[in-house]
Amino acid sequence: xxxxxxxxxxxxxxxxxxxxxxxxxxxxxxxxxxxxxxxxxxxxxxxxxxxxxxxxxxxxxxxxxxxxxxxxxxxxxxxxxxxxxxxxxxxxxxxxxxxxxxxxxxxxxxxxx
Amino acid sequence: xxxxxxxxxxxxxxxxxxxxxxxxxxxxxxxxxxxxxxxxxxxxxxxxxxxxxxxxxxxxxxxxxxxxxxxxxxxxxxxxxxxxxxxxxxxxxxxxxxxxxxxxxxxxxxxxxxx
Numbered sequence: 117x118x119x120x121x122x123x124x125x126x127x128x129x130x131x132x133x134x135x136x137x138x139x140x141x142x143x144x145x146x147x148x149x150x151x152x153x154x155x156x157x158x159x160x161x162x163x164x165x166x167x168x169x170x171x172x173x174x175x176x177x178x179x180x181x182x183x184x185x186x187x188x189x190x191x192x193x194x195x196x197x198x199x200x201x202x203x204x205x206x207x208x209x210x211x212x213x214x215x216x217x218x219x220x221x222x223x224x225x226x227x228x229x
Numbered sequence: 230x231x232x233x234x235x236x237x238x239x240x241x242x243x244x245x246x247x248x249x250x251x252x253x254x255x256x257x258x259x260x261x262x263x264x265x266x267x268x269x270x271x272x273x274x275x276x277x278x279x280x281x282x283x284x285x286x287x288x289x290x291x292x293x294x295x296x297x298x299x300x301x302x303x304x305x306x307x308x309x310x311x312x313x314x315x316x317x318x319x320x321x322x323x324x325x326x327x328x329x330x331x332x333x334x335x336x337x338x339x340x341x342x343x344x
Contacts, residue, residue: 159319159335167330215285221271
């Protein structure tokens with residue numbers, strides 16, 4: 117089975133600063149990788165996904181992530197954050213059948229003015 | 230197109246009672262997934278239903294069960310509630326799972342509080 121570790125439970129950052137949210141996964145088979153965002157009192161929204169092909173994946177709201185197979189990582193980055201990016205971010209992994217998605221514990225991003 | 234809907238929004242029960250949570254998938258989706266989001270534990274995969282059958286199950290006791298109806302809506306039942314069952318329960322739907330990639334779309338969740 118696959119598993120995910122999000123290395124930071126909380127990341128505080130000032131507005132317009134760059135941010136990186138770290139994610140490492142474990143799997144013995146090929147995987148799909150995802151980042152989801154959860155705003156307060158809402159469900160999850162897909163930010164971006166890696167299925168195959170280019171290891172640099174661009175998503176919504178200016179976020180991007182890079183799949184690194186050798187380091188089994190899928191870190192999320194944004195060059196300049198906004199107050200509105202304050203939310204909980206979840207990294208997730210699934211096998212290629214995508215019916216058993218495993219989530220990390222989440223990283224709370226707080227953007228301060 | 231309407232998204233995934235869940236009811237009720239909030240549910241308060243006492244220990245030992247049963248809770249029933251409901252989910253309506255996006256039109257055209259046949260797969261429904263249930264997740265538990267307990268405080269500090271992230272999201273844990275509970276159950277996957279497709280075409281009316283339970284296809285996969287996470288590491289939860291049998292008192293967590295559910296079903297999928299012919300219209301593809303789903304119920305999650307939690308029997309003999311325990312305090313640690315307090316959590317946000319998220320439902321997601323996708324086109325038929327089990328083959329290639331089908332994006333899961335999430336509902337807003339049902340917040341279950343066990344007193």
